[in-house]
Amino acid sequence: MRIFILSLLLQFRCGAELLSEMYGSLQSPNFPEPYPRDTELNWNIGVPDGFRISLFFSHFDLEPSYLCEYDFVKVKADGEVLAVFCGKEETDTEEVPTQQVITSPRNSLSIQFVSDFSNEERFSGFMAHYSAVDVDECSQRSDEDQLCDHFCHNFIGGYYCSCRYGYQLHTDNHTCRVECSGAVFKERSGILSSINFPSPYPKSSDCSYRIEVEEGFRLRLQFDPRFDVEDHPDITCPYDHVKVGSSHSCPITHTLRCLLIGSVSDPSRKQRVWTVLWRSVSRVHPDRQQRRLHPFPQR
């Protein structure tokens, strides 16, 4: 029995009440009657991801003390103290909640009420109201660090991304890619550019183009020297890259006259451009034909 009472007392002193509704209120013990001495009460407010918590004190009257060392209300979030209140009126060293609304940085907030062993007067305590507030994820980020590649749609409790016409949402649900594979070019010559050229190519895209010229010819490619694809000072093409080679989509018998150009971009924002010219050259006199291959302005 003694243990039971002790455990009840400990619970009253230290146990935290969990508040998980989308709104509610909390108050000092016995409110609106004066609160008891030598008491500690804790409330942990938790709401779903995608929300923050706003807290408003509609009444506040605690024993005043220098730096709130006697009775106080402490508001914390993510381990950081957001505010400590005591007394009834603001002083140089002590704060009261007045009409300010406290908003948690994320979806949890904890409130601690402590009264010390003695109260010189009788203080009526506090009454506080909280509510979950929707986070507008779409308006939080800067342009450089957008959540969504094209469109961001906020809803209560979350957001989703969508893409401009002609693009598909990547499986990462944030970047927009284009469908750009499967094209086959059979002309004797042509120019192939990165998507959206001269605008930067889209992020998170994986394009492949097959160029195949007639028998007796072979392919010669020349990239525009203004080739500008995200690079790295030490590692060869770890992010975006353009790859030229044959593949299973080019029959083995078609060596040199069939090439696959693959262009891969990652989800980062450093998209650029590239252009390649292809020309079919006779296998007999490749050099003579090559001389004409200077279509791009030199740097």
Added chain:
Amino acid sequence: MRIFILSLLLQFRCGAELLSEMYGSLQSPNFPEPYPRDTELNWNIGVPDGFRISLFFSHFDLEPSYLCEYDFVKVKADGEVLAVFCGKEETDTEEVPTQQVITSPRNSLSIQFVSDFSNEERFSGFMAHYSAVDVDECSQRSDEDQLCDHFCHNFIGGYYCSCRYGYQLHTDNHTCRVECSGAVFKERSGILSSINFPSPYPKSSDCSYRIEVEEGFRLRLQFDPRFDVEDHPDITCPYDHVKVGSSHSCPITHTLRCLLIGSVSDPSRKQRVWTVLWRSVSRVHPDRQQRRLHPFPQR
């Protein structure tokens, strides 16, 4: 069979799709492929009370026509047309949604898409996204027409009121009343004023005070001429009033020496003040004692 097909056709032309999720999207038929001709589609978006609906078109490309008489998208709420769109670019006579967000005045919104019997070109149609938006009831009203007497607490989907310390929320859940009944005064004389005097008395309060003087005396009341309680030009005291009389709380044997003063205020904002002085006068020489009864300054 013919009837079944006809009913299917009618449904396709006129049936409205009900969207009751808290967010979602809608698009022209076959999107992103061009929409068919001779088609009508309707969507009715409905979200719970306490929310509004925001609508955003991420893509829009309809056949242009003068005043959108051929193909169009019409947005309506509560029977009123909020917008009519057609074409792909704004003109002097036709609107496109561009980047604007349409917000419904209340919790429903309907969208109608109509294409006529022929399209000269192929138009890709539209893609739109909607989401429920919380209404902050507390910040919507002016000071004169506040939802809550003292404190208004918004939450997602609604709001509630609370009162300052010392007041109770009326059963109307909006006004704040004080507990002001049951006081008994037994002094030979005294002054009784409306609550909060000289500030206006609170709304929605029903106070009663009993004054009872010694046997052999009777009560004489005198109201301060600055008596100011909400009145009416034609009807006697239909709203707030102060009532003087005996009641079951005054024993029958105590006639004239026990009075009940009741003060009632309604939920309107026109609170004022009143003050009454009481004095016990001898039943033997009432006139002589009355002469001293001029405590208030005359108007």
